[in-house]
Amino acid sequence: MDLKDKSVVITGGASGIGAALARQAASAGARVCIADLNGDQAQAVAEEIGGVAAxxxxxREGDIIAAIKLAEAAHGPVDVFVSNAGLGKGDPDHAASAPDADWMLNWNVHVMAHVWAARALLPAMIARGSGYFVNVASAAGLLNQIGDAAYSATKHAAVSxxxxxKIAHGEQGIGVSVVxxxxxxxPLLGLGDGDAAGNLLTASDVAKSVWDGVRDGKFVILPHPDVATYSALRGANPDRWIKGMQMLRAKAMAEQGGISVSSFYKLV
Structure with missing residues (x-):
């Protein structure tokens, strides 16, 4: 899909990957609506790129519907909806130790937000035979995030x-990519572009991978190509994969004194 003159909505668009996606989409000629919990920061990014903010x-399903209506009023029917908002809290103790509130927050942000956007947009997209959903999941949705069971489970659900x-509506002109x-x-890891090195990408790196993938109509977009290899290994021999992940967890415990998602990237 060519982004020129397309109406694009990006949730979590005020910082990180979302802001990078917004800047690159605007540079490609898209009309962008930034939807974010931080309204002031969303407005700042929108003013920078000549977009609108919600x-x-x-x-809250109603907030997603309101953002779509604002985008439609400003830019016309939504062509591309990017469900990018996300969070990570980590396990307080054992894998089931997070409180129900944290599990439900993960579920609503990582899954239901995607469902609500599709529910609001699909009828009109199907009627006109075009539209695109970019659902930002995680490598944890294909593999696992050690130390955050709620994040991993809901990111798997997001991929599903x-x-x-894609299965239900791909033949009706609806594009779908999962990132x-x-x-x-x-900021999710407390880091910025200047901290990127090695396998730790910048938000701009990821945004470029996303828009390249959307242009080519790819379903699974892997900014880190190694994930494809890991996913194949996991599928070919699940028991061996689990053993390796247990060893990685043990390494984190030994070297970092615990499981901290914000520093776990140093081991990968």
């Missing part, structure tokens, strides 16, 4: 929902 809590969208990066130097 204060949006993606755990994107696949359902599965590993670690990225973003």
């Amino acid at each position: 204060t949006c809590d993606v755990t 929902f994107a696949e359902s969208l 599965c990066p590993q670690y990225v130097a973003t």
